Amino acid sequence: MKEKNLKPSAKRVWKLFPLLILAGFLVFTLEFCGGPGSAGHSDNSSLQAPAGNGMGISSSGVTSRSYNGHHADKFDINNFVSVYPGKVGTRLDDCQTCHYQGNVTPKTGPLLYKNACDYCHLYVHPDPNITDGPTSIPATLNSYGKDYDDAGRSKSAVRNIAGTDSDGDTYTNVKEIKALRYPGDPNSKPGQPWAPVKVLHWKKIRSLASSAHLQLSNANKQPYDEYAYYKGVKIQKLLTAIGVNLAPGTTVTGITVIAPDGFTKDFTLDQINNKFPDGLFYPGLNTGTLGPDCGFVEYPPSQYTTGLGWGASLPDQWLILAYQRDGARMEPSYLDSANNRIAGEGPYRIIVPQTTPGTPDRGLSYSPTACGDSYDYLGSKDHNAGAMVKGVIAIRINPMPEGYEQFDYQNGGWAYIDAKELIIYGQGINP
Numbered sequence: 421m422k423e424k425n426l427k428p429s430a431k432r433v434w435k436l437f438p439l440l441i442l443a444g445f446l447v448f449t450l451e452f453c454g455g456p457g458s459a460g461h462s463d464n465s466s467l468q469a470p471a472g473n474g475m476g477i478s479s480s481g482v483t484s485r486s487y488n489g490h491h492a493d494k495f496d497i498n499n500f501v502s503v504y505p506g507k508v509g510t511r512l513d514d515c516q517t518c519h520y521q522g523n524v525t526p527k528t529g530p531l532l533y534k535n536a537c538d539y540c541h542l543y544v545h546p547d548p549n550i551t552d553g554p555t556s557i558p559a560t561l562n563s564y565g566k567d568y569d570d571a572g573r574s575k576s577a578v579r580n581i582a583g584t585d586s587d588g589d590t591y592t593n594v595k596e597i598k599a600l601r602y603p604g605d606p607n608s609k610p611g612q613p614w615a616p617v618k619v620l621h622w623k624k625i626r627s628l629a630s631s632a633h634l635q636l637s638n639a640n641k642q643p644y645d646e647y648a649y650y651k652g653v654k655i656q657k658l659l660t661a662i663g664v665n666l667a668p669g670t671t672v673t674g675i676t677v678i679a680p681d682g683f684t685k686d687f688t689l690d691q692i693n694n695k696f697p698d699g700l701f702y703p704g705l706n707t708g709t710l711g712p713d714c715g716f717v718e719y720p721p722s723q724y725t726t727g728l729g730w731g732a733s734l735p736d737q738w739l740i741l742a743y744q745r746d747g748a749r750m751e752p753s754y755l756d757s758a759n760n761r762i763a764g765e766g767p768y769r770i771i772v773p774q775t776t777p778g779t780p781d782r783g784l785s786y787s788p789t790a791c792g793d794s795y796d797y798l799g800s801k802d803h804n805a806g807a808m809v810k811g812v813i814a815i816r817i818n819p820m821p822e823g824y825e826q827f828d829y830q831n832g833g834w835a836y837i838d839a840k841e842l843i844i845y846g847q848g849i850n851p
């Protein structure tokens with residue numbers, strides 16, 4: 421299998437469109453730093469941006485490539501790129517320039533890595549098992565974000581903290597920014613090499629033992645829930661095939677799955693190593709049966725559901741990297757410039773079974789209805805669809821070893837979709 425070190429390729433920058441991490445639900449956090457969110461994965465929860473914060477397009481005309489749907493929250497990131505116009509569309513034009521990513525402490529078990537999206541998410545949906553999640557929006561900021569906030573959240577603030585070493589790694593903020601390093605992360609600094617990676621190609625991935633299952637993808641906001649039959653390779657098999665030790669008690673704590681629009685999701689070692697509970701099948705909730713107003717579930721071709729009655733058990737639910745859906749290749753992912761959302765799923769999508777299987781429910785925006793049934797939106801349901809990252813191009817094995825810069829998905833990430841390549845880096849991946 422081929423290994424190579426990745427370097428940013430300026431030629432590919434044109435392919436990058438506005439980035440959007442966290443889609444709808446982190447809108448509010450961006451008021452501090454204005455990081456972009458994931459355009460393609462908007463099936464998350466539903467926080468609204470705070471009103472009246474005076475945000476908008478940068479008066480200097482330099483505008484972040486962050487998600488255009490966040491009309492009200494580009495103020496801060498526009499301040500940043502106005503002062504550093506060469507950084508538009510780079511890895512610094514992103515949430516993690518100002519928001520914390522790193523370990524959190526669970527009540528039991530090893531430290532858990534949280535990317536900037538999922539760390540902020542902990543403020544919205546606190547996890548009772550995590551003892552040190554953020555309890556306020558400012559608490560999601562890293563040292564650079566805090567310095568910017570303290571300095572007055574303006575272009576002048578960006579300039580005034582240029583000579584500061586916010587993260588204490590001995591390099592001033594401006595030196596780090598010029599070198600495309602994170603000024604709020606002491607593990608990122610000028611001169612540091614890129615993390616070694618393994619690049620897996622389509623043929624290699626297809627040559628590994630396959631795993632397939634029918635599952636419900638229960639969406640939060642989308643109009644339809646879906647049953648689909650996904651085939652791919654267990655994440656466990658994928659990583660052990662390249663020599664990563666996943667035995668319980670090992671250094672590895674989990675993975676972060678990354679899409680080229682900047683959407684990321686974290687998964688724990690337990691989710692990788694263990695089968696999920698059997699899923700449950702509920703037929704007859706489609707528009708063909710319930711009518712256009714009340715039908716809300718899409719089903720795969722009938723050969724995948726033959727013999728499955730109401731409440732039938734769906735076995736073999738694993739965390740897999742899928743390359744097939746309902747017997748066909750998935751459409752390659754691309755950013756639909758009309759709405760800044762990812763369209764397509766492939767070539768690879770992370771498939772996340774429900775942890776708490778149950779009946780499907782309608783999307784939040786499509787409830788309540790007058791349908792008189794029990795399928796209107798219920799927040800307590802396991803809405804697993806939002807975790808199923810489309811267009812996966814990279815998997816980081818956590819914790820990230822020190823001394824390396826992380827893979828720069830903003831710079832050339834879409835090319836990996838075209839090439840059907842998957843990058844794996846982090847713990848256990850050596851030069």
Ligand SMILES: [Ca+2]
Binds near residue numbers: 586589590591593603
């Ligand atoms: Ca520094």
Ligand SMILES: [Ca+2]
Binds near residue numbers: 609
């Ligand atoms: Ca740094």
